[in-house]
Amino acid sequence: MAAQNDQLDSSFNDLDYLSGFGNSLESEAIAGALPRGQNSPLLCPYGLYAEQISGTSFTAPRKLNHRSWMYRIKPSVTHEPFAPRSPSHGKLVSEFNDSNSVTTPTQLRWRPVDIPDRPTDFIDGLFTVCGAGSSFLRHGYAIHMYTANKSMENCALCNADGDFLIVPQKGRLWITTECGKLHVSPGEIAVLPQGFRFSVEMPDGPSRGYVAEIFGTHFQLPDLGPIGANGLAASRDFLVPKAWFEDGMRPGYTIVQKYGGELFTAKQDFSPFNVVAWHGNYAPYKYDLSKFCPYNTVLVDHSDPSINTVLTAPTDKPGVALLDFVIFPPRWLVAEHTFRPPYYHRNCMSEFMGLIYGGYEAKADGFLPGGASLHSCMTPHGPDTKTYEVCLLLKASKPHKITNTMAFMFESCLMPRICLWALNSPFRDHDYYQCWIGLKSHFKLEDAAVQNAQI
């Protein structure tokens, strides 16, 4: 409930944004700051420097090509050399192998991780849970979580490894980026594409959330197929910052570069948020999950969760995602003579789940807001015993609305390796398997005879 209230508060005071998913946009904090007719004039308006940021190779096909031009007070190269950050971070992984992670097919679940008392910002609060592949080879993903309580000070993070999709669960994030500012509340998500410098303020103090990082590709809206031209996440609900800049000296400003899962720092004496105008189709954005327009069954059976895909990061294989971001939003359940909760299943894709607020329809107990679960490739899972028994008892056939809930799934075709600190975490629920152990046989041979007689 608190999360929803936060959301209302923030949208009331929210910033003004540009809109449209993947659109070619432009924004000027000072009128006339964008060059007209060309990208790189000999002299830019107001004496600004022109700088391009490429999110795809120069030669990527036009429909996949992402780049933006920024017009800034000083170019971002104006800094001292990068050096390994001290103390090193040590809990970020971008190339998963047996030196930094392990495998297990078992069902994993974690309680919400406590938010530390000691001052911790977004960078220090971030830790990898699991992932697969390699940022070096530009194919793979990492799932991180963060628990933190204070704003980043006099520093910005730049992720050379991949795009961050941030899902705040507790506490708002005020994110300053080179393109401008994003205010993100629990119930909203933000995407910080590879390479953008950004700084995270935590106006509410104690904060927690989830981060999916993808290497080598970007998020897209899913195709809608027979659904038609509308539905699910609408392009116009994706909000992009308007140009915002700060000028003047900032002695000792630190750029923290995440590169191959390691952190490097470089000093400069000015703010990286010195972009007076920009244009292009490569920019950070946010999306309010309550804007999602769910489609689902209107007669029988439980739809596959892909019906609730908000964003997908593709692989080269059609229909096979490097990472899908799927939500389980409030919606009407109307299916007749149907087991309405998620079905029991084994999936060739791997499923990491989190809960932003409320409860989750497949778990009566134990899966809490801020907690997480991981069901890897072909690991069986489904509703817990209580959910199954209650559903059978109710024999629900009347329309019923599930409310006050927002669970989500990061689903990937790559089999995740799990970081040891996650596997051995004190927040791990070692009794998770117990939630299914009580499922008893309801098999009755006599029923089969009755059913056969009816056919």
Ligand SMILES: O=C(O)Cc1cc(O)ccc1O
């Ligand atoms: O495992 C889960 O809870 C996620 C999920 C939800 C659903 O409605 C159908 C399939 C599925 O994997």
Ligand SMILES: [Fe+2]
């Ligand atoms: Fe599942």
